[in-house]
Amino acid sequence: MITSLFVKITGYVGDFFLEFEHEFNTSGITVLYGPNGSGKSTIISVLSGFINHLETKIILNDKSIENTKIFPPHKRPFGTMFQNPILFEHMSVNQNLDYPIKRNKSLDQTLLSKEELIHYLELGSMLNRYPQNLSGGEKLRVALARTILKQSDYLLLDEPMSDLDIKTKARLLNFLKMINKKFKIPILYVSHSIEEISQIADEIILIKNGKKIISGSVSKILNSNSFQRLIGKFESSSVLEGTLIKTNQLMNMTTLDVNGQSLIVPGRPGLENNIVRVRIRSRDIIVSPVKINTHITENELVGIIIKIYTEKNTAFSELVIKLMKSKIKKTSQILRARITTYNLNKMKITENKKVFIYISSVSIDRQAYQY
Amino acid sequence: MDTLNFSSSDFNAVLITLKLALTTCFFLALIGTPLAYFLAFKSKRAKPFLESIVTLPLVLPPTVIGFYLIVFFSPDTPLGKFFILLTGEQLIFSFYGLVLASIIYSLPFWVQPLQSSLEKIGNDTLKTSESLGASKFDTFINVIVPLSKKGFLTSFIISFAHTMGEFGIVLMVGGGIHGKTKVIAISIYDHVEQLSFGKAHFLAGGMLILSFIILLTLFYSNKRSMVKVK
Numbered sequence: 001m002i003t004s005l006f007v008k009i010t011g012y013v014g015d016f017f018l019e020f021e022h023e024f025n026t027s028g029i030t031v032l033y034g035p036n037g038s039g040k041s042t043i044i045s046v047l048s049g050f051i052n053h054l055e056t057k058i059i060l061n062d063k064s065i066e067n068t069k070i071f072p073p074h075k076r077p078f079g080t081m082f083q084n085p086i087l088f089e090h091m092s093v094n095q096n097l098d099y100p101i102k103r104n105k106s107l108d109q110t111l112l113s114k115e116e117l118i119h120y121l122e123l124g125s126m127l128n129r130y131p132q133n134l135s136g137g138e139k140l141r142v143a144l145a146r147t148i149l150k151q152s153d154y155l156l157l158d159e160p161m162s163d164l165d166i167k168t169k170a171r172l173l174n175f176l177k178m179i180n181k182k183f184k185i186p187i188l189y190v191s192h193s194i195e196e197i198s199q200i201a202d203e204i205i206l207i208k209n210g211k212k213i214i215s216g217s218v219s220k221i222l223n224s225n226s227f228q229r230l231i232g233k234f235e236s237s238s239v240l241e242g243t244l245i246k247t248n249q250l251m252n253m254t255t256l257d258v259n260g261q262s263l264i265v266p267g268r269p270g271l272e273n274n275i276v277r278v279r280i281r282s283r284d285i286i287v288s289p290v291k292i293n294t295h296i297t298e299n300e301l302v303g304i305i306i307k308i309y310t311e312k313n314t315a316f317s318e319l320v321i322k323l324m325k326s327k328i329k330k331t332s333q334i335l336r337a338r339i340t341t342y343n344l345n346k347m348k349i350t351e352n353k354k355v356f357i358y359i360s361s362v363s364i365d366r367q368a369y370q371y
Numbered sequence: 372m373d374t375l376n377f378s379s380s381d382f383n384a385v386l387i388t389l390k391l392a393l394t395t396c397f398f399l400a401l402i403g404t405p406l407a408y409f410l411a412f413k414s415k416r417a418k419p420f421l422e423s424i425v426t427l428p429l430v431l432p433p434t435v436i437g438f439y440l441i442v443f444f445s446p447d448t449p450l451g452k453f454f455i456l457l458t459g460e461q462l463i464f465s466f467y468g469l470v471l472a473s474i475i476y477s478l479p480f481w482v483q484p485l486q487s488s489l490e491k492i493g494n495d496t497l498k499t500s501e502s503l504g505a506s507k508f509d510t511f512i513n514v515i516v517p518l519s520k521k522g523f524l525t526s527f528i529i530s531f532a533h534t535m536g537e538f539g540i541v542l543m544v545g546g547g548i549h550g551k552t553k554v555i556a557i558s559i560y561d562h563v564e565q566l567s568f569g570k571a572h573f574l575a576g577g578m579l580i581l582s583f584i585i586l587l588t589l590f591y592s593n594k595r596s597m598v599k600v601k
Contacts, residue, residue: 048498048502049501050498050501072501072507073498073501073502074502074504074505074506074507074509076502078502079502079503080498080502082495082498082499085499086495086496088496088499088500090514090517099500099503099505100503100504103503103504103505147502150502150503150504
C-alpha cells in the first residue's frame with residue numbers, strides 16, 4: 001500500500017535542463033501533460049530505474065528508493081508500460097500474463113486475480129494465441145493486463161494509447177478509471193491528448209521544456225491560463241463537469257446538471273447521477289449581453305464575465321466567464337469564450353457583467369465524453 | 372595414383388579437428404556471448420573500438436595473427452610461463468594453444484551473428500522484462516536466449532565450420548604435430564605435398580560435403596523461421 005510518493009529530478013537531458021519536483025497523489029489518476037520532448041518520458045524512465053545519471057530523489061512511504069544499485073528496475077514498486085508496449089513474442093498471451101505473477105513473491109491473490117482481469121479486458125479468447133497474431137489494440141490490452149498483474153504500488157503509463165482508434169481508446173480509458181477506483185491502484189498517465197486527459201485525470205501536472213509549470217485538479221488546470229497558452233488558441237477550451245439527469249432515448253440526447261443549469265449534450269455519456277465531463281471549445285460559444293428569446297441553440301447558460309483578454313495583434317478577445325452559482329453547489333465553474341474584439345465592442349460587454357451563453361449541442365464533441 | 376584409403380593418422384586428424392571445433396565453440400559461448408550482449412545493449416562510446424578489435428581477425432592475414440600468437444605463446448612470455456606452470460607443457464605446439472588461437476580467430480564469427488540477432492530484440496524488450504520484476508540474468512535466460520535462438524544457432528554453426536576450416540594459424544601455432552595438433556586441413560596439405568591425391572581426395576571430399584551440409588542446415592533453418600514469422 002502506498003501512502004506517499006515524492007519525486008525530485010534535476011539534471012541535463014539532451015539539450016534541456018530537467019527540473020521536476022512533485023508530491024504525487026496516492027489515489028486517483030494523475031496525468032503528466034506536456035508537448036513532445038518536454039521530459040515526460042524521462043520522468044517515467046527515472047522512476048522505473050532506467051536512467052540514473054540525473055540527480056534524483058524518490059521517496060516512497062518515507063523510504064528513499066532512487067538508488068539504482070539498491071533498487072534496480074526489477075525491484076522498483078512501479079508497474080511501467082512504455083510507448084508501443086512490447087509483448088514477449090516467444091510466449092503465448094497466457095504465458096505473457098504469468099510472467100510478472102511468477103516473479104512476484106508477495107502476490108496477493110485477494111487483491112485482483114488474473115481471471116478478473118481476463119474478464120474485464122476480454123482476453124479469454126486469445127489466451128493461447130501468440131503476439132504475432134494479435135492486433136495493436138489486443139496487444140495493448142494484454143500488455144496492460146500484464147503490467148497490472150505485477151501488483152505494483154503505482155502504475156506508470158507512458159502514452160500507451162497514442163496509436164489506437166477512438167473507440168478502443170475510449171474503452172481502455174474507461175477500464176483504467178475502473179481499475180483505479182476498484183482496486184485502488186494510483187496511476188500516473190503520460191499524455192499529450194487533451195481529450196484523454198479531460199476524461200480520465202483527477203490531477204494534472206503540466207510540464208514544458210523540462211519544467212513543471214503548474215499542477216492541480218482537472219478543472220483548475222484545464223481552465224488555467226498556462227494550460228490555454230500551452231495548447232494554443234485554436235484548441236482553447238474549457239471542461240465542464242455535470243451530473244447526468246436524464247437521457248431522452250427518442251432524440252438520443254442527454255441532459256446534464258452543470259452548476260444548477262442544464263446542459264444538453266448529444267448521445268448517452270453515462271448513467272443517471274454519473275459525473276460527466278464535457279469539453280467545449282472557446283470558439284464554439286456564443287455570448288450575448290441580452291437573453292435571446294428564440295431557440296437558436298439547445299443550451300442557454302448564465303454567467304458573469306470575470307476577465308477579458310484582448311489580443312493586440314489579432315481580431316480576437318478571450319472571455320473568462322464564471323457560471324452562476326447554484327444553490328446546492330457552492331463552487332462555480334469557468335467557461336472560456338473566444339469572440340472577435342469587433343463584436344465585443346459592439347455588444348458593450350465588460351468585466352463583471354452578466355452574460356447569456358449559447359452553446360449548440362452539435363459543437364459538443366461526442367468523442368469528448370463517450371468512452 | 373594410390374587407392375582411396377583412410378589411415379589411422381587421418382582418423383586422428385578428424386578427431387582432433389572435431390575436438391578443436393567443439394572446444395573452441397564451448398569457450399566462444401562463454402566469452403563471445405557476454406561480449407555480443409555488451410556490444411548489443413550496453414556499449415555506447417566503446418562500441419566502435421570494441422567492434423574493430425573483434426572484427427580484426429576477419430581482415431588480418433592468418434599469418435599475421437599466427438605470428439603474434441607465436442610471440443605471445445612462447446615460453447618466455449608471462450602467458451607461456453603460466454601455462455607451463457599449470458600443465459608442465461608449452462602452450463605453443465599444444466592442443467590448448469590451438470584452442471586459444473581458434474578462439475581469437477573465430478571470435479568475430481561468434482560475436483557478429485549473435486550481436487545482430489540481439490540488437491533485433493532491442494532495449495525496450497529488456498526494459499519491459501525488468502519492469503515486470505525480472506532481473507537482468509532472469510531476462511537473459513527467459514527472454515533473450517529464447518528470442519535469439521536463431522542467432523545462437525548461426526553463431527555456433529559458422530564458428531564450428533570456420534574453426535574446422537582454418538589452416539594458416541593452426542599450422543603456425545600448432546606446428547601440425549601428428550596426433551596432437553594436426554587437423555584435417557593440414558593433413559590434406561601434407562597429402563598433396565606427398566602427391567597422395569587419393570588420401571587428399573578422401574579428406575577434402577569429406578570436408579566439402581560436411582561444410583555443405585552444415586550451411587544447408589543453417590540456411591534451411593533460417594528460411595523456415597522466416598516463413599513462420601509471416
